[in-house]
């Protein structure tokens with residue numbers, strides 16, 4: 001089956017515990033001598049098999065790294081791994097994983113080839129918040145609960161605040177509306193993208 005490596009923990013000298021997100025499962029798998037194998041890296045898409053064993057973690061077997069055209073682009077790889085770490089922190093306690101998350105990575109993986117990685121990730125982050133019913137599109141300040149008429153200041157999970165409550169960088173509301181409605185970041189300028197990306201890095 002196919003999956004994305006979301007986390008790698010070294011145990012003993014050369015063994016690894018590897019978390020792999022497949023279509024509907026976040027697997028926790030054991031890999032002997034895994035530290036020697038370059039195809040086990042956070043963010044990599046792999047084809048793999050699971051070998052179940054009694055009373056211990058299942059084993060990660062027959063790994064094949066499925067490369068992407070953008071993998072050698074260091075900036076894209078760093079952005080990708082940052083997002084993967086955020087996603088792992090978000091999903092690691094979940095009991096059931098919907099196919100949405102694997103599909104989100106599939107979509108982002110494809111789009112990374114041509115699109116600016118920060119824009120792609122911001123659009124993906126909004127999609128994720130929307131999917132979880134957490135995207136605040138009503139434009140009401142989460143602190144004073146007043147309607148926000150000017151441009152909003154956003155915090156983690158893109159919660160909006162008015163400029164009286166939080167003194168921060170405001171995002172133009174028209175550009176934000178287009179991002180929320182169409183998952184499209186094209187109307188956001190570079191400063192806005194940098195700012196939204198810095199919020200994204202705080203986590204889901």
Ligand SMILES: [Zn+2]
Nearest residue numbers: 141144162165
């Ligand atoms: Zn307020």
